[in-house]
Amino acid sequence: MTPAAATARQYGRLAAPDVAAELGAGSVLCLPIGSVEQHGPHLPLNTDTVIAEQFTTRLVERYGDHHDLWVLPAIPYGLSLEHIWSPGTVSLQVASFMSLLDAVVGGYVRSTAARTLLIVNGHGGNRGVLEAALYELQDRYALAACVIHPSSLSAFRNEGELPEIHAGQRETSLMLALAPEDVRLDRLPVDFSADGERRREIDRRVLDRGATWPWNSGDSAIAACGVIGGDPRAASPDVGHTIIESALDLAAGVLTQLLHHRPQQPAFVRSSMALTPAEKSAFIRDGLLIKRGAVDSDLVARARALVDDWLRESMDPALINSYTRRTFAPELGGHPDLLGLFFSSGAAALAGALLGDFQPVSTTQIQVRIPESQLPESQPEKAMHVDGVACPHLDPDELRTFSLLVGVVLSDITDPTGGALRYQSGGHLTMSEWFRDQWSLGITDQVPPDVDARTGTPFLGAPGDVLLMHHLVPHAVGRNLSREPRIMAYFRVSHVTHAEHRLQSLRDPWLDYPGLAGLHQAEASA
Known part of the structure; x- marks a missing residue:
């Protein structure tokens, strides 16, 4: 050279x-x-x-x-x-x-x-x-x-x-x-x-x-x-x-x-990051996978301690609406103890198993549903939506989409009324048809009326569980009527070429998943 x-x-x-x-x-x-x-x-x-x-x-x-x-x-x-x-x-x-x-x-x-x-x-x-x-x-x-x-x-x-x-x-x-x-x-x-x-x-x-x-x-x-x-x-x-x-x-x-001679991952990462053919087929069908106990307890403990300290010492109750729309603990998004949930746990490898090459992940979104009994006013609910499309705080023509949502559970989520995320299994296929046939840039509806009317399935889990959800799966978040906060760390992962075809990826659910596209076609024709 x-x-x-x-x-x-x-x-x-x-x-x-x-x-x-x-x-x-x-x-x-x-x-x-x-x-x-x-x-x-x-x-x-x-x-x-x-x-x-x-x-x-x-x-x-x-x-x-x-x-x-x-x-x-x-x-x-x-x-x-x-x-x-x-x-x-x-x-x-x-x-x-x-x-x-x-x-x-x-x-x-x-x-x-x-x-x-x-x-x-x-x-x-x-x-x-x-x-x-x-x-x-x-x-x-x-x-x-x-x-x-x-x-x-x-x-x-x-x-x-x-x-x-x-x-x-x-x-x-x-x-x-x-x-x-x-x-x-x-x-x-x-x-x-x-x-x-x-x-x-x-x-x-x-x-x-x-x-x-x-x-x-x-x-x-x-x-x-x-x-x-x-x-x-x-x-x-x-x-x-x-x-x-x-x-x-x-x-x-x-x-x-x-x-x-790259470093060996610990055993819990090696076992949790492998995706079987059955799991890939389930992701194609449902648009999501749940990997139980995939993140080591030490990584979860460090991240949870960081979030707990922020909730106790830095959270401004007057900004609850802003935190809910975007992220709690915004100044900690790039903290190593939060990013470690993705990079050091095997979650990044799971994302790669679905997407192939993806863009660098540089920040963590922390979402907390605080018990209503602890707030002077109710925390805003999130209606059924697809992230980054026709968001109320964005221009209707602006897309801030991605490919895959990776969520790591940081608190016990055992009560469906405790602010659990609610998802519509298989909704990625419904949404892609709607985006292809009925929707265009500038329309302010985030989902069609029949999708909006559905309650969805609550995502329940334990600290260390990982949720892998296709970007097109519609989801909502409701009130927390329990006594404990619900805490999740999310990572928005984009296929390496996603920015070049944001609109097309809304209409073709497998455009960002080249490794799954062939499997989807084979299963569809079987």
């Missing part, structure tokens, strides 16, 4: 409409992470970020087309507590680093279909926390993920009297290869010395695997001018290029391992 082609694979250069077209489930997100910290008097504060960014760019130049790699904007801050003695150093704390990384990765999960992450780390101080973070990111977002440390990955070694820890001969060689204009060797003192006597203390304080010490690069027992390593004046760009090329060669094996 040419450098120009690699530039085209920079996520930040895409326009918003390009993301869904360019990135798919097989794309690999390459995230450079560096630091802002002292690197002696001769190297810039952003040395680690330069190394991470430049290596990532070269990685994509070499392997981007073959493995569908994308360069993400770098995170330029890291854990640099060992350098905070020096002016210019800006360090995150461990908690803030983890929070930032989680927010950034979670954002890409919400806004793209990619589920493979390659972090390119340019700063040794980030290494320990990144090792721990991988487990959390993999578990929370169902990612395949790993970290590359370019200098350590390289097979080329050039250590002399002192091990190369920071800003020494090795790191200076890398910068001479990548950004020579930023290297100022003339700023090193004339009497600078990489004293070999420091090796014993470096081995004890920095490299000893049996004990960990909070060392810092301003300690003269291990460093000189902030440098821990060989004399930077012995560095050369040729050595830097050799280090980089060796790391790029060995990165091929890392990429192969990453792409072919």
